[in-house]
Amino acid sequence: MKKVITFRTVLILALSLTVFSCKKSTSSKNSSRATGWQINDREGGFQYNTSFEEQETSPGLVFIEGGTFTKGKVQDDVMKDWNNTPNQQHVQSFYMDETEVTNVMYLEYLDWIKRVYPPTDENFRAIYHGALPDTLVWRNRLGFNEIMTENYLRHPGYADYPVVGVSWIQAVEFANWRSDRVGEMSLQKAGYAKRGSHLTDVSADATFNIDTYINAPTMTYGGNEEVINPDGGRNTRNAQLDADGNPINIYAKRESGILPLKYRLPTEAEWEYAALGLSEVRSYNIYRGRKKYPWDGQYTRAGKRRIRGDQMANFKQGKGDYGGIAGWSDDGADITNEVKSYDPNDYGLYDMAGNVAEWVADVYRPIVDDEFNDFNYYRGNVYTKNSIDEDGTVKVVTTEDIVYDTLSTGKLIARNLPGEILQVKVDDNETYLRTNFDKSNHINFRDGDRRSSRYFENFGDDEEEAENSHTKKMYNSPQHTVERDSLGNLLREYDQNNNRTSLINDKVRVYKGGSWKDREYWLDPAQRRYYPEDMATDYIGFRCAMSRVGSKTQRKHKTKN
Structure with a gap:
């Protein structure tokens, strides 16, 4: 009997200690390990999202777990470009x-631009026209393609086809717009912004803008308190009252974890890594060889029994053959x-692989x-x-401050849209005595700057030259x-110098993957090509990417073998 009582006593004590320790560990999330003070106290003080678990996957995206891989070619360099030598990244x-x-x-993007910055207003006309894809890319001197010129972008029959005729600059602007719209919706869902304000309360x-909201929330929506501070902030998730009964902490911050990260173009390394899908050939902690295509195998036709013989991508199969014979051996598209x-x-x-090649973020260099x-x-x-105003606040672009850049094609592009924070180059305040960067523009670092060219002997002199002047000397492009x-x-002046030796400069961007106009060779994710960032074609599209914060993997059980 005594043994039973003793056992029950020990069991009760163990359970009590377990409950107590659980409560202690739970409450410690809101207790500072630095000071012991309470975090997220209703009376005020330091506020932080201590219950954040996982970055939410934003619309349209899939998660790509990072890792190491061999970037570069896996087949013969028949073009003799020597621009994708294998290297570990x-x-x-x-x-x-x-x-x-x-x-x-x-x-949807064009519709928003047209509603907010109506092209009927002369002040905004260039904003809408600068965002329009170039539908004339479909034209061919000896081809009848007017049906695509007139219908490809807008006809419902092509609704879910990849957009083309978009330059690299336009793709970046789309990603910026998408970031703001997704961030706007996140704030509405969390109660930090008025529901439906993206339709009823927007104007030029x-x-x-996400950056403006983080740095100066009262300047978003033109300072409209009814939108950015619904119900006086009293119904906001983390709203608190100060000693006088006024609401505080009514705006979301980075610390809240509510605002999503920005959409952007993927880097070349990210795109190639994602395209390869190497997890398919992983065996424990090694890859079983290398992949020539995004699918496992050496051929463009499927080997799986269910779809054996089907083409795995949309590409040009031969001279005058963009889709095979009707009803047989067809990749389903021309x-x-x-x-x-x-x-x-x-x-x-x-x-x-196939369909359209895709813009990536990188400036092109052969190495x-x-x-x-x-x-x-x-x-x-x-x-x-x-940019900081004289009163110490950030400089937000207004409708009177819009600056337009004239591209080499003659098209006007708005450098900043109203509501965005004006950006300026970093200066000595940020670069003094730093070892990781020393100026604003590092596009031609070690490949186009003075120290990497034949003018390296003059490196370090006090000549005042343009950022890309040495790139021009090294690559000698038009x-x-x-x-x-x-x-x-428009005043156009074409460079008619016959001594130009390259098309490479600081304004050409990498595009990856094959397209409907390319032969099988270009389906290899390692292949690299380049094109001017302000021009467009009928075979280059794009997709967006987003960085990840927090843990490397989404798996609950994180291996550390």
């Missing part, structure tokens, strides 16, 4: 669009095809400088900072000039 985990950006997705003078028409790769990404960096490799960094006079007329 590591990319962090990130997210990428499941499919290419489609016509209907881009039309009252828009939402131009682009509807997204998700072919099986995805092992990451769940569609059309990473990937893995000697200097092999982690999240990217060429194209231009560091900026927020220097066309386009500007507008006081009346808005």
Whole structure:
């Protein structure tokens, strides 16, 4: 009997200790390990999202777990470009669009631009026209393609086809717009912004921008308190009252974990890593060889029994053959095809080979400088900072401050839209005595700057030259000039110098993957090509990516073998 009582006593004590320890560990999340003070106290003080568990996957994206891989060619370099020599790289985990950006997705963007910045207003006309894809890319001197010129972008029959005729610059602007719209919706769902305000309360003078909201929330939506502070902030999730009964902590911050990260173009390393889908050939902690295509195998036709013999991608199969014989040996398309028409790769990404080639973020150079960096490799960094007014607040662009850039094609592009924070180059305040960067523009670092050219002996002198002047000397590309006079007329001056030796400069961007116009050779994710960032074609599209914060993997049981 005594043994039973003793056992029960020990059991009760053990359970009590377990409950007590659980309560202690739970409550410690809101107790500072630095000071012992309470975090998220209703009376005020330090506020932080201590219950954050996982980054929410934003619309259209799939998760790509990062890792190491061999970037570069796996087949003969028949083009003799020597621009994709194999090298070991590591990319962090990130997210990428499941499919290419489609016509209907881009039309939603154009509709928003047209509503907020009506092209009937002369002040905003260039904003809408600058966002329009170039539908004339379909024309061919000896081809009848007017049906695509007139219908491909807007006809419902092509709604879920990848958008083309979009330059790299336009793709970046779409990603920025998408970031703001998704962030806007996140705030509405969390109660930090008025429901439906994205439809009823936006105008050229009252828009939402993530950076502006984080740095100066009262300046979003043109300072409309009814939108950014619904119900006086009293119904906001973390709203508190100060000693006088006024609501505080009524705006979301980075610390709240509510605002999503920004959409952007993937880097070249990210795109190639995601396209390969190497998890398909992983065996424990090694890869079983290398992949030539996004699918496992050496051929473009499927080997699986269910779909054996089917083409795995949309590409040009031979001279005068864009889709095979009708009803037989057909890849299902002659131009682009509807997204998700072919099986995805092992990451769940569609059309990473064929259909359209895709813009990536990087500036093109023939060499990937893995000697200097092999982690999240990217060429194209231009560091900026927020412009600060004399009163110490950030400078937010208004409808009177819009500045337009004239591209080499003659098209006008708005440098900043109203509601965004004006950006300026970093200066000595940020670079003094730093060892990791020393100026704003690092596009030509170690490949186009003075120290990497034959002018290296003069490196370090005090000459005042343009950022890309040495790139021009090293790669000697044509220097066309386009500007507008006081009346808005285009003044074009073509470079007719016959001594130019390259098309490479700081304004050409990498595009990856094969397209409906390419032969099988270009379906290899390692292949690299480049095109001017302000021009478009009928075979280059794009998809967006997003960085990941927090843990490398989404799995609950994180292996550390």
